[in-house]
Amino acid sequence: MNVSKIKFADREKIATRVRLAREMAGLSQAQVAKFIEIPRPSVTEIESGKRRVSADELTQLAKLFDVSVGWLVDENPESVDSSDPRIQLAARELNQMKPDDLDRLLKLISAIKSGS
Amino acid sequence: MTIAAKHQISWEEKDNLARDAMIAAMDVRFELGMDLEEPVCAYTASNKLDVIVRFVDVDMEGVYLPEESGRILISSGRPFSRRHFTCAHELGHHIFGHGATLDEIRDEANAFNFRHPNEFTADAFAGHFLMPVVGIRNAVVRRSIDLHKIMPAHVYALATEFGVGYDAFLTHLAFALKDITPNQRSELLRSRKAFRSMFKSEVAGAEIVLVDSHFNSSILDIEVNHLIIAPKGSVSESDIIKPAGDSPFGSVFQATRRGTVRMEIPGMSETLTVRIAPNRFIGLAKFRHLEDEE
Numbered sequence: 507m508n509v510s511k512i513k514f515a516d517r518e519k520i521a522t523r524v525r526l527a528r529e530m531a532g533l534s535q536a537q538v539a540k541f542i543e544i545p546r547p548s549v550t551e552i553e554s555g556k557r558r559v560s561a562d563e564l565t566q567l568a569k570l571f572d573v574s575v576g577w578l579v580d581e582n583p584e585s586v587d588s589s590d591p592r593i594q595l596a597a598r599e600l601n602q603m604k605p606d607d608l609d610r611l612l613k614l615i616s617a618i619k620s621g622s
Numbered sequence: 623m624t625i626a627a628k629h630q631i632s633w634e635e636k637d638n639l640a641r642d643a644m645i646a647a648m649d650v651r652f653e654l655g656m657d658l659e660e661p662v663c664a665y666t667a668s669n670k671l672d673v674i675v676r677f678v679d680v681d682m683e684g685v686y687l688p689e690e691s692g693r694i695l696i697s698s699g700r701p702f703s704r705r706h707f708t709c710a711h712e713l714g715h716h717i718f719g720h721g722a723t724l725d726e727i728r729d730e731a732n733a734f735n736f737r738h739p740n741e742f743t744a745d746a747f748a749g750h751f752l753m754p755v756v757g758i759r760n761a762v763v764r765r766s767i768d769l770h771k772i773m774p775a776h777v778y779a780l781a782t783e784f785g786v787g788y789d790a791f792l793t794h795l796a797f798a799l800k801d802i803t804p805n806q807r808s809e810l811l812r813s814r815k816a817f818r819s820m821f822k823s824e825v826a827g828a829e830i831v832l833v834d835s836h837f838n839s840s841i842l843d844i845e846v847n848h849l850i851i852a853p854k855g856s857v858s859e860s861d862i863i864k865p866a867g868d869s870p871f872g873s874v875f876q877a878t879r880r881g882t883v884r885m886e887i888p889g890m891s892e893t894l895t896v897r898i899a900p901n902r903f904i905g906l907a908k909f910r911h912l913e914d915e916e
Contacts, residue, residue, distance in 0.1 A: 532677070532905015534914060572674050572693075572906060588724045596686040596715040598741045600727050607681045611695070614678060619689055 519580040520564075521555035527571040527578060527617065528553070542566045573617045585612045586619065593619075631739055639739060640798075643746035646717050650751060659757040661784050661839040664709040664748075665907040668694060673716050675709055675907035684708040686715035698902045702829055702845050703787030707748055709907075714747030715740065746798070753784050753794045758801070764836045769801050774817035775871050777810055778832035778851075783839060788814055820869055821849055832871065835889025842896045843911075845903075850875040850896070855888040863896055881913040 528538055535553070539546040542563065551557035559567070568575045576582040586593050588608070593615060603611070631639070648658060654670055656662060668675045673692035680697055683704075687693040694712040696705050715721070720740045722730070730738055737745075761783055762769060767776050774788075781791035789811065796807040821830055831844060832851045844850065850863065853872045858864070862883040866876040875885075877898045885894045899910035 530676070530678075530905065532903055532909045533912075536914070537909075537912060572676070591723050594688050594721040594723060595727070596688075596712070596720040596722070596740065596744070597682070597727060598684075598738070599682055600724065603680075603682055610678075610680050611682070611685065614680070614695065615687065615689075618687070618693055 517555040517558065520559060520578060521553050523578045523580060524567060525553040527573045531571040538570065541570050574619060577617045582616055584616060586616045588612060631742060635739065636742060639743045640746045643714065643743050644750040647747050647750035650717060658754045659760050662752060663785060663841065663843060664706055664713060664752065668709060668713050669908055673713065677904050677907065679904050684712045686712040686720065688721040692716045698904045701787065703790065706785050707752065707790055710748035710751050711744045714744035717747065718743055749794050749798050752786055755799055758799060761838065772802060774810060774813050775832060778830060779834045782831040782833060783837055785843065821874060833887060835887065837887065837890055840892050840895060842894055844877050844896060845899050846877050846879060846901050848877050853888045857886045859884045862898060880911060882911055
């Protein structure tokens with residue numbers, strides 16, 4: 507995805523996705539600040555929608571959290587379609603999964619999947 | 623109504639799949655620059671193969687996604703050692719190029735009586751990757767263990783060395799390597815409880831790992847609250863791992879928080895690095911033992 511062409515959704519949506527992605531990566535705000543070399547309060551401000559995120563920072567955050575930039579800026583759908591033939595996986599107990607768990611899995615796949 | 627006959631893997635098919643899985647496990651070890659004896663961390667191995675591993679809050683065992691270079695998702699809610707085995711299992715799917723659409727998976731699940739052959743292959747890969755026959759037999763010889771008289775403490779020491787659970791180690795020893803009888807396995811599974819009762823922990827169900835002087839790895843992965851039994855005279859460099867009493871099998875230590883700490887173990891030629899993850903960590907595996915920043 508060409509980051510410079512991203513139409514920025516409102517900051518609050520990005521803030522929510524950044525926070526969710528950080529938590530899914532198992533990192534604290536302080537750890538994120540250290541990794542991408544910005545002051546810790548800046549991470550707090552990004553996650554509360556009080557600070558604009560640069561395209562470069564978005565790319566760094568997406569790489570750090572292993573999510574797609576498109577998902578971070580709310581361009582990817584929240585979840586993937588379970589009948590989408592492009593979604594390939596190996597899962598031994600798909601038929602036994604509860605609907606809530608399958609829903610969470612499909613949302614995760616959407617976050618991880620590149621925005622192409 | 624006619625019910626379609628379900629396919630069941632024959633013994634011959636299983637033998638062929640298991641052989642292929644064992645050869646693939648050896649090949650991956652060689653690709654990683656490892657021999658057929660040393661213990662392997664499936665998370666580190668995946669990372670070296672550019673497969674990203676993530677622990678997730680989803681009630682399942684694990685999933686492999688062939689997305690880009692490959693992704694492995696593992697349920698954070700499963701027992702510690704099982705998650706490690708699951709990672710190796712999903713890595714097996716990656717190595718064999720498995721993957722199907724959700725609809726195909728559902729259809730195939732209905733077509734096979736027990737397990738899909740790919741699942742059998744991935745399980746066999748995980749067993750041979752984590753517990754190579756040469757490594758297991760050398761570890762047994764190094765400890766002068768008579769397999770006819772193998773005791774729970776031996777099983778704990780061997781399972782700890784190879785990063786697998788007590789049950790998984792016994793199953794591999796009995797059914798894949800056939801080094802003990804199924805009856806011995808059942809007896810050792812029964813006597814596990816009595817062994818565990820010798821160690822008191824404030825945390826119910828805290829896992830026990832046993833590091834002895836023959837331990838053949840410089841790295842030990844555990845979680846907060848896990849108990850480490852180590853030879854008397856073992857020393858931890860910080861209170862991340864704190865002393866928690868004595869036992870007939872050595873000093874007892876308990877992990878108190880996330881991080882990395884070094885331990886000196888009498889008899890071991892090198893310092894042991896202990897990596898401690900939070901309980902039921904949710905996140906990318908490479909961050910699991912990162913120390914908290916102030």
